[in-house]
Amino acid sequence: LYIPNVDMDWYRKRTARYLDDPERAEAIKYVEWTVLETQVRMLTPFTPHLSEEVWEMMGGEGFVAFADWPQVDESMVSKDSESIENIVQTSMEDVQKITRVTGINPGKIYFYTADGWKWKIYMNALELAKNNGLDVGSLIRISFKDAEMKVRSKEVAAFARQLVDDTIKLPERELKMRIKMGQLNEVVILQDALSFIEGEYSAEVIIAAESDPWIEDPAKRAARSKPYRPAIYVA
Structure with missing residues (x-):
């Protein structure tokens, strides 16, 4: 209740x-x-x-x-809408945590969303978790079946290790929903909420995918992005 x-x-x-x-x-x-x-x-x-x-x-x-x-x-x-809205909500909660810990009154807030190769690994993780077969080794092996991942071998291995624990903890309902929805365009999701976020913090908000060529990344935070968890820098 x-x-x-x-x-x-x-x-x-x-x-x-x-x-x-x-x-x-x-x-x-x-x-x-x-x-x-x-x-x-x-x-x-x-x-x-x-x-x-x-x-x-x-x-x-x-x-x-x-x-x-x-x-x-x-x-x-609309479970799809719930999942999409959750990205906005958790991102703003993360901003609040950062400002509370650092004491920064933000003038700019940067959001960096995960690249496609991370989403591929994440979707593999979800499928393995659905079948109770998710562990770091299995996730790396199945991800390396994609030729793109072999070029990023060190990044893939490191990212796979980051995903396993959180993915296993997902409730079954949320797990199935994320599999059904597939890769999300988080840039568009956050852009749709841009005026709301700017209004809440009275700050300029910059939203980009981590590999966008025009990206502003003064604190080198973009690489920390994950699906459903954009990286954030507050200045």
Whole structure:
């Protein structure tokens, strides 16, 4: 029951800049109302008196204790969108950690997304993990079947070692979703959230793939990028 509150905090933060648009504001209100109504129904067995009061204030019919238990509406579920939004959220959480530890008030924030060869290794790791066969040796062997990887032998071996533990820890649902979605264009995902990120930090935000020829990488952080975890430099 706590998770919806966390999700709604993020949702309100992401949608705040759209509240001046009447059409979008109405849609945002509908989402918030639907979540609240669902929470009230789910809380009723634990806080019946409070839930009845809130239900009445919301204009609910009859007693909430007799209302139908909430059902999942699959038409409103988008696991792809959840995974994509998670990239934006975790990237911003990483920025917050950096600024908290360093005390930097950012003027510029650099995001560097992983190159295609890293994604190939990552997808291999996901497939091996799905079949409970993921370890460093297996990941390196299967990755070296790709001619491109042999040219990067040292980089591939080092990157494979970085991936194994985190990939094994992925929940099964998330593992299957990432396999289904394949390689993501994280530059586009972050670019779509550019104005939001800049607004949150009042800073210039630069987004690039780690091998972009025009890349600005003053602290040499780009090589640290991973799929679903862009590298970050705050200045």
